[in-house]
Amino acid sequence: xxxxxxxxxxxxxxxxxxxxxxxxxxxxxxxxxxxxxxxxxxxxxxxxxxxxxxxxxxxxxxxxxxxxxxxxxxxxxxxxxxxxxxxxxxxxxxxxxxxxxxxxxxxxxxxxxxxxxxxxxxxxxxxxxxxxxxxxxxxxxxxxxxxxxxxxxxxxxxxxxxxxxxxxxxxxxxxxxxxxxxxxxxxxxxxxxxxxxxxxxxxxxxxxxxxxxxxxxxxxxxxxxxxxxxxxxxxxxxxxxxxxxxxxxxxxxxxxxxxxxxxxxxxxxxxxxxxxxxxxxxxxxxxxxxxxxxxxxxxxxxxxxxxxxxxxxxxxxxxxxxxxxxxxxx
Amino acid sequence: xxxxxxxxxxxxxxxxxxxxxxxxxxxxxxxxxxxxxxxxxxxxxxxxxxxxxxxxxxxxxxxxxxxxxxxxxxxxxxxxxxxxxxxxxxxxxxxxxxxxxxxxxxxxxxxxxxxxxxxxxxxxxxxxxxxxxxxxxxxxxxxxxxxxxxxxxxxxxxxxxxxxxxxxxxxxxxxxxxxxxxxxxxxxxxxxxxxxxxxxxxxxxxxxxxxxxxxxxxxxxxxxxxxxxxxxxxxxxxxxxxxxxxxxxxxxxxxxxxxxxxxxxxxxxxxxxxxxxxxxxxxxxxxxxxxxxxxxxxxxxxxxxxxxxxxxxxxxxxxxxxxxxxxxxxxxxxxxxxxxx
Numbered sequence: 001x002x003x004x005x006x007x008x009x010x011x012x013x014x015x016x017x018x019x020x021x022x023x024x025x026x027x028x029x030x031x032x033x034x035x036x037x038x039x040x041x042x043x044x045x046x047x048x049x050x051x052x053x054x055x056x057x058x059x060x061x062x063x064x065x066x067x068x069x070x071x072x073x074x075x076x077x078x079x080x081x082x083x084x085x086x087x088x089x090x091x092x093x094x095x096x097x098x099x100x101x102x103x104x105x106x107x108x109x110x111x112x113x114x115x116x117x118x119x120x121x122x123x124x125x126x127x128x129x130x131x132x133x134x135x136x137x138x139x140x141x142x143x144x145x146x147x148x149x150x151x152x153x154x155x156x157x158x159x160x161x162x163x164x165x166x167x168x169x170x171x172x173x174x175x176x177x178x179x180x181x182x183x184x185x186x187x188x189x190x191x192x193x194x195x196x197x198x199x200x201x202x203x204x205x206x207x208x209x210x211x212x213x214x215x216x217x218x219x220x221x222x223x224x225x226x227x228x229x230x231x232x233x234x235x236x237x238x239x240x241x242x243x244x245x246x247x248x249x250x251x252x253x254x255x256x257x258x259x260x261x262x263x264x265x266x267x268x269x270x271x272x273x274x275x276x277x278x279x280x281x282x283x284x285x286x287x288x289x290x291x292x293x294x295x296x297x298x299x300x301x302x303x304x305x306x307x308x309x310x311x312x313x314x315x316x317x318x319x320x321x322x323x324x325x326x327x328x329x330x
Numbered sequence: 331x332x333x334x335x336x337x338x339x340x341x342x343x344x345x346x347x348x349x350x351x352x353x354x355x356x357x358x359x360x361x362x363x364x365x366x367x368x369x370x371x372x373x374x375x376x377x378x379x380x381x382x383x384x385x386x387x388x389x390x391x392x393x394x395x396x397x398x399x400x401x402x403x404x405x406x407x408x409x410x411x412x413x414x415x416x417x418x419x420x421x422x423x424x425x426x427x428x429x430x431x432x433x434x435x436x437x438x439x440x441x442x443x444x445x446x447x448x449x450x451x452x453x454x455x456x457x458x459x460x461x462x463x464x465x466x467x468x469x470x471x472x473x474x475x476x477x478x479x480x481x482x483x484x485x486x487x488x489x490x491x492x493x494x495x496x497x498x499x500x501x502x503x504x505x506x507x508x509x510x511x512x513x514x515x516x517x518x519x520x521x522x523x524x525x526x527x528x529x530x531x532x533x534x535x536x537x538x539x540x541x542x543x544x545x546x547x548x549x550x551x552x553x554x555x556x557x558x559x560x561x562x563x564x565x566x567x568x569x570x571x572x573x574x575x576x577x578x579x580x581x582x583x584x585x586x587x588x589x590x591x592x593x594x595x596x597x598x599x600x601x602x603x604x605x606x607x608x609x610x611x612x613x614x615x616x617x618x619x620x621x622x623x624x625x626x627x628x629x630x631x632x633x634x635x636x637x638x639x640x641x642x643x644x645x646x647x648x649x650x651x652x653x654x655x656x657x658x659x660x661x662x663x664x665x666x667x668x669x670x671x
Contacts (some may be wrong), residue, residue, distance in 0.1 A: 010410075011409065132551070135535075138536075142536065144501050145536055147501075148508050150595075165527075167532040172501050186492075209408055210490070211406050211493055212493065220494060230369050269505055272498070273505060279400070279402070280401075281399040286393075286395055286398060313380070313382075313393065314379035317380045318379055319377070
């Protein structure tokens with residue numbers, strides 16, 4: 001288990017400043033997106049479209065390409081760079097068909113035996129009614145499940161925003177790399193603010209409290225290595241950013257290339273399985289008492305037929321009087 | 331021993347009565363406890379505690395809790411309007427639980443199962459490291475003992491106070507399901523009110539069979555988020571169990587009084603096949619629909635032949651070679667999305 005950091009105070013102004021600067025850089029309108037970076041990292045990229053069931057989701061792009069002359073499969077979120085392209089790309093928030101396209105491409109990689117490289121850059125999966133009707137949760141869940149079992153190496157690169165389940169749906173891998181100014185979180189800072197602080201104005205505090213910067217994620221073990229960004233951030237030099245990413249992916253793939261499938265899957269399982277922090281106290285299991293009602297006690301002594309002697313778990317863990325919804329998760 | 335007189339209690343209506351959110355009837359709490367927490371006038375399904383779920387689903391005296399001692403730690407030092415450890419403590423006092431989930435081994439109508447149950451009252455049933463770890467251990471035990479796994483969910487999603495460590499529980503709880511598929515161990519998801527967010531976006535959507543309780547709220551994003559996003563009214567019954575049934579994401583909506591019997595039937599209809607090593611080497615591969623059908627009938631075996639009147643012997647033809655045969659295995663994997671060479 002990881003060592004436990006104890007920090008009970010609310011995040012200070014400095015931590016809030018740092019966290020929010022990361023969020024702003026990760027969302028910078030000029031930040032290079034998946035399609036901007038691909039030419040700096042790969043050659044011969046051939047984009048494939050459609051989930052073969054419903055449609056083509058432009059918020060997820062992908063297809064085969066060459067990395068130093070060797071074939072790989074690329075899958076990534078795609079945001080736009082201005083209002084028009086952002087509307088066309090649904091601001092990088094995929095519908096279920098986007099995740100199903102990703103699954104299709106990853107199955108193809110598995111069939112061909114080529115490694116997969118994914119790029120994460122989304123505020124989250126799209127939450128609208130149409131997405132619900134087509135099974136947004138199922139699309140994410142089945143994508144996660146597929147990736148845990150693929151027999152080819154998977155390298156994940158967090159480019160900008162790693163937003164919750166919509167990011168993880170293409171973010172399960174053997175190695176997870178993150179650009180220096182990227183962020184990764186269980187819910188957007190705005191969402192956390194409105195749920196936990198019951199206000200829209202605490203996003204900066206929420207960003208700091210969730211420890212969503214790449215460096216924090218490295219410390220938590222969610223990210224394995226950080227890719228440095230040039231100058232003031234990736235948007236100042238996309239070509240140099242691409243070169244740095246290329247170098248990091250190649251390093252990760254070289255490391256993974258020598259392993260046989262069983263070892264690869266075993267290590268991936270162990271990596272996923274080891275995530276989280278908890279304390280193992282050897283506390284004994286609860287055990288319901290046989291209810292000591294007078295009738296039962298007399299019945300038991302006299303061995304009367306029909307006396308309920310069944311211990312009831314609901315006596316240990318009963319329902320509370322209030323059934324009100326007080327808190328929720330992400 | 332303190333003596334309590336019934337008339338000495340203050341007549342506080344909130345103590346003894348609950349207002350039904352569906353039909354506004356005032357329901358006597360004692361009656362709710364007796365009636366599986368169903369509203370006697372409209373059948374509204376009130377939420378249940380873990381204890382009540384165990385009592386209603388499992389055979390008496392069969393449930394043994396596992397991994398009771400796992401406790402949450404505040405890895406992030408999370409603080410909103412109060413520190414995470416304070417919230418945990420308040421939830422523990424309120425519910426008598428260590429975290430939002432209990433898992434263990436028990437029997438349903440005589441079939442041994444690994445079962446995990448959520449309690450929504452513990453921080454909205456949110457899934458952090460403890461819940462994720464317990465679910466993963468539940469699945470791994472089901473795999474090791476070759477017994478079916480069941481998860482009864484009631485959760486708002488991932489626990490924000492543990493940041494991305496909570497998000498990583500989505501993959502942690504999903505990874506063992508790949509292994510259950512490989513060894514033919516079934517997993518049944520039971521979705522109760524509410525099942526949303528990260529829990530629905532992981533194992534809860536991946537049951538081999540998915541059952542839901544009537545009118546349960548089931549969805550990916552909160553309904554308010556969904557309507558804000560599109561700026562329009564949501565369709566009637568949006569994100570209910572019935573909505574998911576209509577769109578093909580759950581197998582059946584089962585009223586609570588029938589839940590235990592439905593699980594019992596499914597467990598008998600989906601027996602865990604004999605481990606692959608035990609299968610005879612000379613078993614023939616059966617590809618065609620007749621082969622698959624016979625394999626399926628064979629898997630059902632005697633359990634259903636009396637009840638639904640399939641003549642197993644006649645259907646079997648020349649393909650069957652016992653419960654662990656290739657035909658049975660083919661049938662078991664026939665509907666998996668990804669057949670491998």
